[in-house]
Structures are given as C-alpha cells and as structure tokens.
Amino acid sequence: MKKLSFTPRSLVLTAFIASLSACSQQSEDKKATGQEQKTVEHQAENAQVTWPYANKNLKRDEKVEQKVAELLAGMTLEQKVAQMIQPEIGYLTLEQMRKYGFGSYLNGGNTAPYGNKTAAPQEWLKYADEMYEASVDDSVDGSRIPAIWGTDAMHGHSNVSGTTLFPHNIGLGAARNPELMQKIGDATAKEVAVTGIEWSFAPTVAVVRDDRWGRTYESYSEDPEVVASYAGEVVKGIQGEIGVDFLKGYRRIATAKHFVGDGGTLNGIDRGDTIASEDDLRDIHAAGYFTAIEAGVQSVMASFNSWKGVRLHGHKYLLTDVLKGQMGFDGFVVSDWNAHKFVDGCTLEHCAAAINAGVDILMVPEHYEAFYHNTVAQVKSGEIPMSRIDDAVSRFLRAKVRWGLFERGKPSERVLSNELSVFGAKAHRELARQAVRESLVLLKNNDQILPLNPKQNILVAGDAAHNMAKQAGGWSVSWQGTDNTNEDFPGATTIYQGLADAVKQAGGQITLSETGDYKTKPDVAVVVIGEKPYAEWFGDIQYIEYQKETKKDLKLLHKLKAQGIPVVTVFISGRPLWVNKELNASDAFVAAWLPGSEGQGVADVLLRKVSGEINYDFKGKLSFSWPKYDNQLVLNRHDENYDPLFAYGFGLRYQDDVNLAQLDISSRVKSQSDTDLGYALFYRQLAEGLNWTLGDMQDWNVIINGPAGTTAGSDNLTVQGINLAYQEDARRFVWAGDSLAIASLSYTDAKDMSELIDAQTVLEFDLRLDSAPQSAATMGLFCTANSCAAEIDLTEFLVQQKAGHWVHVSVDISCLANAKQVNAVTTPWSLKTEGKLGLAVSNLTLLKGDVEASQLSVCDN
Template structure:
C-alpha cells in the first residue's frame, strides 16, 4: 500500500533526502500513513481494541509499512485509537516519540484521530486535561478536535503556562507542521486551484477506476474443472437472469467511507454504473436481461435462462459498524444463491470489504468472483465476466472456511483455508483466444488433451502417407 504515496505526493527527486516529507506541486497532496501502530492486529479484529503481541511481533508484523512510508517521504502519520498491550497509542511516548520520530527518523508531523485524545480515558473525555497532557507528551503534533476546540485550547494553554508541557515540545510540533506546509507550498498558494475542478470525476478518472476494478477482481472458482470453465460468459445468450441484493445498488458497490461515512444504499447519491447496468450494456442487444432481486426457485426453473449472475455481499460499513463475529453476507443472499444456482448455471459475484463465509454455498456455485468494493464502475466487473479482459487478481489475504478458524494467517501451523493467500484463477481475454485461434486455424483455444490428440493424428497420417508412397 505504501506505493500509493508517490502517487499522492509525487516522486521524490533524486537529489532530495530520503525520509523527508515531499509534496511535488499544486497537483499533489500530502499523504497520511495510518493508523500507527498495530491497528490491524487487535483482538478478534474489533475496532479500537487491544493489540496483544510482544515488541518483536509489533515491529516485525505491524511496523514495516511505516518504515517504508517514511522512506517514500510520507508527510503525516495518524495515531490509532487502539492500544498495544493495554497502553493507548495516543498516549504511547515510547512508540510515537522514541521509535517513530527517533529510531525511524520521521520528520513530518503526527496527527491524532478524530477525538482520539478524548478516548485515552474511559469513558471518553472523563479527565480531559490529563488526556491532553498525555497525548502531547507522547508526541502528537496536531490534534483533531471536531467540536470542543475551546476546551482543548484552554487546557493546552494551562498545561504549557504551568510547565506541565515544556515549550520545546510545542516548538517541535510547530516546526514539524510548518515543514510540511512549506513543502506543500501552502504559504505561496494558500487557496485551492479551481482550474482542476473539471478533472474530478472526468472520463479519464472513471476509465482508470474501471481498470482498477477489473485488475483487482479475484476469480475463486470457474467450473468444476479446468476443461469445463463457466467464464467467460456469452454475450449472445437468448435470455439471462441478474439477481441479488447488490446487483443494482451503487451504494453497496461503494461501501463505507465514500460519500457517506457509513456508506449508503441505492443509486441516488452518486453517478455510476451498477453491475446490472453493466451487464445490460455489455450483452448483445438481442439478449433478454431479466432482473429479479430475490427470485424463487420456481421462477428460475420456469424461464429457461441460459445462465444467471448473482450479486450478493455485505452491507456498507466503516469502523465499529463493521465489527462482526460472524462475517456473513446479508440476507437473503444465501437463499438467493440456493434458489438460483440449484436451478441454472450461475456466476456469484461477492461484494465485500473482506472475506466472508462462502463455503456452505460453494458446491452449488458454478463460478465465484470476489469483487471487493468496485465503487461506481460496475463495467470493470463485466469487462472480465464477459472476457474482454482476463482475470489476473490474486487474494491479498487468506479466505477462511469458517470463522472458527480465525485468526489464521499464511504459514500458520493450522493453516487450512478455503482459498489460500495469493490464490486466484487466471483467464485470458476473448481477444487473446481469438488471436490464438486465428493463427492456429481453429475456433477456440484447445485443451492440452486436444493438442496431444492432434499431434498423434498428424503423426499417424504422415506415417500412413509415407507407407502408401513406398507401396
């Protein structure tokens, strides 16, 4: 993920010092590495929870990305709500000041999370003066105070005037903030450049987002064996079914932390293409596309569909709303899979921010695609379903069989996943297959068995011809 930093901030010039914040002009923005540190290792994955590991575990598993981010010139680091072995990260002087600023030589500024200072105590804000002192002394340079900013200013002023917080700590924070602002050119160009407004949501941006969708999709199953794949789908089928809770819902495709913090449902908050819309615009005009969100089995059996596309998954979420002990798809997703996939050849597309329970339904699913959160560009999904591009994505994390296995990580002694880390079935585009076929003088790419049989027949015919000539 640290590769995004040069994209946001610009490539560091060869004559610049590594590890120093860098933002290359008005068309770039300051990047933020978060949430420091161990946020991804909390007990049971619960948001704002406690990460229990020794120092070696913390440094070897959770710290490398921050070290790499600093080398790439990241401008800011945000502290996590979570704790390390019971100590709140917002109050952890050893890790924020001694390690991040000292050992890793981070020169940018450290920022708190939203009301992160308040949450140093339980209940939050119960001893705010203490929390302000602990956070600033820990090494936080900029504090995110969305509401009661007068309380923060009053408490910080009191603590500095009465020498509870030394002035050199304030000087350090100010110097770091100014360094980033100077690097960004904010004093020379303090206002936004409105000449760039028309680029937002431009077709070029949407094309890039569509490319990102198709390259990130992971094909988990494609038929029962390699010789009888389901994908790519035919664009010229007479009649097809599209169903599922997520088939015609941009909000579900986008997930949380988009236009709305916790996400939204429906197609009225942004412009884009749902998967249903993408299917309709991709197939041949002669193909009848039937949409039924939650069809019963009798409906599916009675309509003579060539195939079905079922789109199901999670509801949008962010932060604590995403905490789940079951990691299941939203109802009626399972029953839709059963009703459709037991009656017709089906492709199931899963919309989710993480692996979810899928094994109980896998035997009835003919092809399975992890689409993650494709956002507004649903045509990135149909690009690969219909073979305009091949599947190339690999799992960025292990896909479990059941939640009882968790936590489970690659190379654990009990590693028995449904789909392992970096798994993904690859396919070629229809264009590539046609190109191969044209050069070979046939109409489809042959299987290995077909090639072997063809070679044997060729050798037999050649030998027979030579024998006849001799006679």
C-alpha cells in the same frame, strides 16, 4: 455501566465497556503515573529491538527550516496552540476560525459544506476559500498563517458525490500492482485538488490479522510484503516524488495511518488491544510505514488501539522514540477523531499526556475551544513543556512550507482548482475500471462456465447487482455508507449496468430481477450478493459465516439452481467470509470485494468478446486467506497449522480446468442465544431489522436511513447523530412543539420478544437532557400496531435531570414477561410529546439486571 456480551446483531461490546470501567476507577494522578510506568516497562522489556531508519531520501531544506524558524519566533503561545488543534466543519464557524486561527480543520465522514451531503465540487471549493480567508484574517488572533483542510480521501475523493471511486484497499491488494497504486494516488490528488482541499487522510497501511475487524477492507493485505510494496507508491502518487515534483502543483499532503498495530487487535475489536511482540509490531504492522516515510509522507495518524494495554495516542516510546527517532519521521503526527480522550489522565477537553507523548495535531471535532484554553493553561503551568509545543508546531509548519502554502494563495487560485473536467474524469474512471478488473478473484469455475457469451439470455439477480451503496461500501459519500442511494453517485456504473451495456451491444438479452424472477427462462444467472455497507467500529462482527441468521441470499441461489439455471455468483464484501454453502450453490464464484464506482470492470472480465474470444482474464490473487471452516477466526499466511479453503495467493485463470468439489457445510461455531447474553436495540448501530422512525400528524412512519432526518414536510421533530463514546453512537431528538410527534425504534417485521424478557430483565440506556419538556413526555415499550405493553410518564424524571449531562437509566420491565404484546412487537421503544423537548439517547439494551436498583419501573402498578 454493566459488563455485557451481545449477539451478532449488536456486535462486540465487552472490551469497550471494560475499558470505560477501568478508566473510571483510577484518579487522574494514578492514571498518569501508570501510563509513565507502563512506557518505561516497555522500553526496558524491548531494549534490544531496533527500528531501522527509513527516511533515507528526504533531506531538510535550509530555506524551509529558516522559514519555519522565523514563523515560530514570531508566534505567541496562543497562536502555537491554535496551530495544533483541528476542529470539524460541522462544529466550526468562520467566526471561530477568525478568532483562534486554528492550523487545520477536517470534514468527518458524514459532513459536507453547508450541510449538503451531495454538495458539488464548487461548493467544497467555496467553503475552502471562506475558511482560508478566515484563517489569515489577523484582526482578532493576530495570525496570518493559513489553515489547511483534511479529508478522508480513502479510495478516491470518497466523501464527495460524483468522484471516481476506486476499489477499496482489500481489492487493490488482490491486484498485486504497485505501479497501479501510484496512478491511483495521482488521480486522487487531482480530484482532491479540484475542491481546494490540501490534505488527505490516506493511505491506510494496516496489516489485518483478524478479519472480524470492521476496517479489514481498508487494508491491502494480511501480509506485510504487499502493504510495504504499496504504501510508498500511494504516497508518491499523492505527494509526488522526492526530487521530481514533491508537493508541487496539484500534489496533496498524504497521511499514513494508523500508527501502529490497528490491524492486530484481539478478536478484531476496533480500537482494542494489540498484544504482538515488538518484533511483530515492527515487522508486520509497521511494514507500510517504512516505505511511506522513505517516500516522504508528511503526516502519520496515531492509532486508536492500545499496545499491551497502553493507548498509542499516549505512547511516547512508539510515537517519539521509535517513529520520530529511530524511523526518522520528520513530519507531524495527527490524532484520530477524539482518540485523545482514551489516554490515561485525559478527557475530551484536555490531554497533556497525548501531546507530551508526541501527538502534534489534535483532532478535536467538537470541544476544540475548551481544549485550546486548557492546553494553553497546561503549558503555562509546566505540565506541557514549551519545547514540546515548539517541536509540534515546527513539524506542522514544515509540512505547510514544503507544500508552498504561503505562496499558493487561497484555494480557488491554485493548480486544478475548480477544473471540473478533472473531477470524475474519463481517464480516472478508466483507471478505476482497470483496477476493478485486476482486483477480481475467481474462486470457482466449474466446467469452465466463465467467461459468459454476451449473446445469451442472462438474468441478473441479487440485491447488490444494481446497488451503488453496497458496491462502494463505507467511506463513500457518507461515513458508514448505509444511507446512500444510486442517486448519490452521479456518473457511477453499477455491476448490472456494466453487464447490460455489454450484453445489449452484443445483441443478447438481459433482465434485472433482485428476487430472481423472470418471464423467459434465462441461459445463465449472474447473482450479485454481499455485505451491507459499514465502516469502522460499526463493522466489527463476531462470526465469519455470511448471513448466519437469515441465509436470504443462499435461498435465492437454491431457487435458481432448482430451476436448472447455471449460477455465477459475484460476491461483494469487505473481507473473506465463510461462504461454503453459497459456494456449493454456485457454478462459479467471484470475490469482487468493494469495487467502487466502475461496475463495468466486472462485465469486462465475466463476458467474452462478441467474437467469442476472452475479453479480459482474471488477474486477482487473494491477499487474504479464505476460511475453510466457520471457526477459523484468525487465519493468516505462515500461521502454524495453516489450513484455508483458498490459500493466500489463490486465484484461478480461465485456462485453469479445475472443478471445486462440494464443501463441508457443517458449522463448528455455536450461536449464543439472545436470552443468554442480552439484546441490544441500539448500540453503535441498530439491531437487525430495526429502523429509527419519526412521526406526526403529517406522516406517522418516516423511516430515517442515515444519521439525521426530520418528520415529513417540517421540522416538528428532528434527529441527528451525535457522539457519546464514539462517532455518531448516539441520537439527539428535538421536538419543536408544533403538534404531537413520536420518535421510535421500529421493526421492519414484527418480532417475538417474549424470550428476551423474564423476572430479571431491565431496559437500560444512556440519556442526555438538552431542554426540559414543556408538556407530558411518554415512553412506550414493546408496542404493536394497536397498543403498548407499557407506557411510562417521563416528564418528572426528565425535569430532574441536569441539562447537558449524560446519565445511565435502568427501567424494570420484569413484569412484562407474560404480556401478550411482546409476542409481536413492531415498536420496542418510543418517546412522544406535544410540546418542546430536546434530548439524546444511546446504548438502548435489554439485559438481566438488578431490577430493584432501577430508577424507573413499569411494574409499580
């Protein structure tokens, strides 16, 4: 695969492809040797660095240790290995759990029981019971050790529709309230308990140093002091306090993640390389782990990133010598989603190196059966020492015994199971509403326009005002959050709804208009704007200017200001962004982060009481520095030449009579053009303005908003998000053959693509054939409403492919440089057939390449 750079719409690709290329150039033996050598070099280089012991509070219980030893002594090698493997419910069946007796399982961000995205808590509990009973069925595997279920309860029980969604961590960091964190952990544990799930993959304790990282909002702060003050409190809230109610009753198993340096990668690239010194790794990036371990956290998740070129999942020095040794962590280390495959010498189906390095539980969503058999064989061959297996299983069993798993019975028989009054409880929503109030940061309040009189005529504008998907962000009901609607959040309140309730009660007038239109001129406009939802990997950006290309929201602000309407901007975002232009166009500006399900919290602060008194003042203080210029890509407290627009800790109060002068809006960063760098149609995510669409005789334009969907009214053509290199970075299409059906990429508005195609342009993509075509299959390129610039019969090419294997495809499209159709493209790529066909595609890109080396060409004629 060629090394590419991409435009802002297609994110950063260079580091990922470079890492793949490096992996493919070495033999398995050389990889293993290099891994070992690098680890030795790290130890020698950093021999003077010490990581002080952290678990001063949690003592080993002799009864627990005796129980663990008894269980271990009665287990076969196969049963031990099964405890170490964690499949995903989208790929795991009850029969497979019964056969192998896996120690745990998880639901991914886009998976819910029985394939129902909005499954009720009762359905989650029913599924937990079924999987529990299968795990203790010893008729096949001979084991009665119960499995436990892990879930990403990131800001509340966030995968489950109808839960209380607290603000994401970046907002909580602004609240500077550790006591509140413990209460949030407690409330989350209760709501997780209702569904029968035992284990939460939270809290994230990353310390972010480059806000271009797509997981910035999962971090409490750029400063380790805030993260350290929060991590232990959240763990106490989830697991209970040592010596008081530790792992008792409704308490759940917590996970500190991702160890270590995930927030420090070069250029903020997710899963990239962190080159910090070991002192900085300890003092900055590991700060939260010390307090989490002191609080007794039972699980630590290893990080995708590398440290100085060595993947954390294969880093024995950090996982074993440091975390388990010097830091005294006696819980278990779990891997991230398929992260083992990036360790030198490993594949999706085997990874002795990660286990030997200190990973105890392997998250292997799809390939768990092969991984199980390969691991058993690697132990028998001596590649993995039996002592390492025993240590890993003992650590996992210790957590299970401490939690009382063997005495609690099946999930539905436990404390708070199916207590629906606890799920989304009023007390929890009030707590989340408080968290919203305390997380808001007032950046501008010229002429003290805020707080607003609720008796006024108020216009609420902007596409985030009545939009729970934007308000909640990623890791909310679905992984990326892009396919959510307000209906997916029953019981939640949008920012508009919170404002409307208060204004109506006060006797004022309020109008919702996303575009800022009105019949009666308002006294003031509250404009709620911000980032689209995103999560890890897909959320990485190159530029920190907000809406650098479209400036759609700035136009709305200017429209209202031009009409003499005072403007209060509420900014929804998962990170600080360069918004000087939007600040200039606003009389007041509030950083609201990603507030979650309780939008009333925003109204509580923006609006006065009916009596005219302040209702709630702003409390939030920036836990991330805010950029003054668009080239301040790395901006952190204590940096040399630190020059932010709003410094770490900034946040106005209502009594602050401070007017912000007009800001410099000149850009210091030049955009790189598509023609210079190539253009990605679908790489990790779709290019701006593109949608996946399906069509047949029933409806030729069914837009697919999420990772899966079908043609209208039937399964004639289906699409599903699958994994190539990362989670859901590919799409699998299945034609049932009922009638002609088309899968395509379509633009919302026609796009002029003429500048993207010249005499060296190729279309490249990865393809996996699943089932051969039973009739002609045709690929259309650069189509308008009436015709395509080119069509290729792929039938023979597809028949030649080996089913189940990915191949890289290059198509010579150089001769289309002057085609009229490419001036107004509505569909840059499509595939149609009348018969049965199954295939997957990923990484659809246009770039300068070797046209003569292409397997396919539209220029032969």
